[in-house]
Amino acid sequence: MDKISSPAQFQVAIQSPRLTVAVFKADWCVDCKFIDPFMPDVEKQYTDRLTLVEVDVDAVGDVSQEQNILGIPSFVAYTDGRELVRFVNKLRKSREDIEKFLDTSLEVYLSIHK
Numbered sequence: 001m002d003k004i005s006s007p008a009q010f011q012v013a014i015q016s017p018r019l020t021v022a023v024f025k026a027d028w029c030v031d032c033k034f035i036d037p038f039m040p041d042v043e044k045q046y047t048d049r050l051t052l053v054e055v056d057v058d059a060v061g062d063v064s065q066e067q068n069i070l071g072i073p074s075f076v077a078y079t080d081g082r083e084l085v086r087f088v089n090k091l092r093k094s095r096e097d098i099e100k101f102l103d104t105s106l107e108v109y110l111s112i113h114k
Helices: 007-014 030-035 039-046 095-112
Strands: 002-004 020-025 051-056 074-079 082-087
Touching (some): 002 007, 039 051
Parallel strands (some): 020 051
């Protein structure tokens, strides 16, 4: 997963016409560390259909605030610079939860890119 560490990198990533899912995380976040072991497999499973990028909330300045990220990890799907759908809640996210969100993101994306 490419790591986004500046506002400029973030803007480039979300401007893509390809479905891009930003995973907002931080090194100090326990629930973020919980998803780390399985995220490479999840990324590999979806690599031909979407792009996953990791956004370090401590490194991107005001981006998290501008994107209204109130908790982490948060998953937000973008295409062409606009948000399509987000997965944000206070609960620890399982692999199944994340895969379900990615499937939903793909459905929304495909519904507007036919």
